[in-house]
Every structure is written in C-alpha cells, then in structure tokens.
Amino acid sequence: MADESTGGGATPQPAPSELAPTEHAPSELPQRGEALAFAIGVAGWLVPGLGHALQKMWGRALGCFLTVGALVFLGVGMRGNVFSSEGGDAFGILGYVADLGTGSFYFAARALETQGSDVAHAEGDYGTRFLAAAGVLNLLAALHAYEAARGRKA
Amino acid sequence: MILAIAFTLSHFQSMTLFALLISVAFGFLSRRRTNERVKYIIWSLFLFLLIGVGIGWAMYPFSR
Numbered sequence: 096m097a098d099e100s101t102g103g104g105a106t107p108q109p110a111p112s113e114l115a116p117t118e119h120a121p122s123e124l125p126q127r128g129e130a131l132a133f134a135i136g137v138a139g140w141l142v143p144g145l146g147h148a149l150q151k152m153w154g155r156a157l158g159c160f161l162t163v164g165a166l167v168f169l170g171v172g173m174r175g176n177v178f179s180s181e182g183g184d185a186f187g188i189l190g191y192v193a194d195l196g197t198g199s200f201y202f203a204a205r206a207l208e209t210q211g212s213d214v215a216h217a218e219g220d221y222g223t224r225f226l227a228a229a230g231v232l233n234l235l236a237a238l239h240a241y242e243a244a245r246g247r248k249a
Numbered sequence: 250m251i252l253a254i255a256f257t258l259s260h261f262q263s264m265t266l267f268a269l270l271i272s273v274a275f276g277f278l279s280r281r282r283t284n285e286r287v288k289y290i291i292w293s294l295f296l297f298l299l300i301g302v303g304i305g306w307a308m309y310p311f312s313r
Contacts, residue, residue: 158277162270169266172256210255218256221263228267232274239278 128245136241141198143233146240159236166229167200168207175222176212177204190223196230268297 139146144160147153171177178190195201204226213219258266276290 155277158274162274162277166267166270169256169270173258173263174255217260218258218263221258221260221267225267228271232271236274236278 132241132244135244136237139237139240140196140233143198143200143236146237147243150240150243152240152243155236155239159233163197163200163229163233163236166225166232167197167204170222170225170229171204171207173218173222173225174208174210174213174216175219175224175226176214177201177208177226179205190227193227193230196232196234197226198233200229200233264301265298268294268301272297 135146135149138149139159142160143163144156144158146156147159148156176190178187178194180191182188182191194204197204212223214223272290272293275293276286280286280289
C-alpha cells in the first residue's frame with residue numbers, strides 16, 4: 096500500500112522509455128481500452144473507490160471509500176439537506192447533482208436521514224456542505240480512476 | 250433496521266473534521282508514497298485550518 100502505480104490492473108502500462116511518442120495520443124488508444132476506462136470511471140462513481148480497486152490501487156480505493164463514506168455519514172448525522180430531483184431553484188438542482196456524485200451512497204444517505212434535514216441550525220448547514228463535498232470529491236476520484244485507466248500519469 | 254444517527258458538533262469541530270477528511274482524500278489521490286501522503290495531508294490540513302480561522306477572524310468585525 097506504500098507505493099501505487101497507475102493503471103496497475105485494467106491496463107498495464109509499459110515503462111516510459113518503452114513508449115513511442117505516438118502512444119501517448121489519446122485518439123490512438125484502442126476503442127476497447129477507452130470503453131474499459133469509461134466503465135472503470137462509472138464504477139468509481141457508483142461505488143466510491145471501486146474504480147481504483149479495479150486497477151489494484153488499493154490505498155487510493157480505501158482512501159476514497161472511507162473519506163466519501165465518512166463525509167456522507169457525518170453529513171446525514173448532522174441533518175444536512177439531501178437534495179432530491181424535485182428541487183425548484185438552481186441551487187436545488189446544483190445540490191442534487193453534487194449529492195448524486197456520491198453514487199450509491201446517495202441512496203444510503205436518503206435511507207439514513209429518517210428525521211429529515213434541519214438547516215435552521217449550523218450543524219445542518221455544515222451537513223449539507225459535507226454531503227455536497229462528498230459528491231464532488233467522489234466525482235474527482237472517479238475522473239482520476241478514469242484517467243489512470245487511460246494510462247495518464249496519476 | 251434504519252439507525253437514527255445524530256451529531257452535535259461545534260463550528261470548529263465541523264471545520265476540522267471537514268478539513269481532515271478532504272486533506273486525506275487529496276493526499277491519497279495526489280501522492281503515491283506513504284511519506285509523501287502524510288506530508289501532504291499534514292500541510293493541507295494546516296492550511297485549511299489557518300485559512301478557515303483567518304477568514305473567520307476577518308469576518309468578525311462585520312458579524313454584529
């Protein structure tokens with residue numbers, strides 16, 4: 096877990112010295128590799144850390160899973176607002192998109208928040224930020240997994 | 250069974266928890282080696298707290 100190489104599992108990468116200059120061009124990647132990288136990105140979005148786990152990047156997978164999970168758990172515990180698709184204004188829609196970034200954890204958050212949100216107090220307001228940050232962080236991690244699967248340095 | 254969970258945290262505790270979790274995630278994503286990650290996490294956490302407290306004090310004159 097100390098050192099992690101990129102693209103360890105799904106797309107093994109040769110040493111930089113073995114790569115011809117043209118091999119770096121994304122447009123020349125095989126179609127199948129692109130599809131696999133996209134699937135890894137989607138997997139990383141649906142289950143935080145899964146995109147990295149599929150590439151045997153265990154440290155990053157565990158880090159993503161635990162931090163996103165902790166942010167969601169704390170956000171719900173602080174009675175933050177878990178936005179739904181019925182948000183009327185732009186902020187509601189943006190909040191929904193951010194919350195959806197946690198993938199499957201969004202549905203866990205909705206199931207756990209039985210008492211509803213309480214944004215009248217500071218804890219609830221902080222909880223809303225925790226949930227949104229968890230979503231954006233997971234999207235960043237999924238993008239990172241996707242880039243690593245494409246062979247980009249990460 | 251759905252567990253009802255509830256936390257009551259102060260502003261500073263909330264900010265520190267947020268800063269710690271984000272710093273850990275950034276450290277794991279952006280660095281490969283363990284010692285580099287630890288350095289990054291500590292430095293990022295320190296800056297999060299310094300800037301957060303600094304902005305808090307900067308807003309103090311306008312808070313009332």
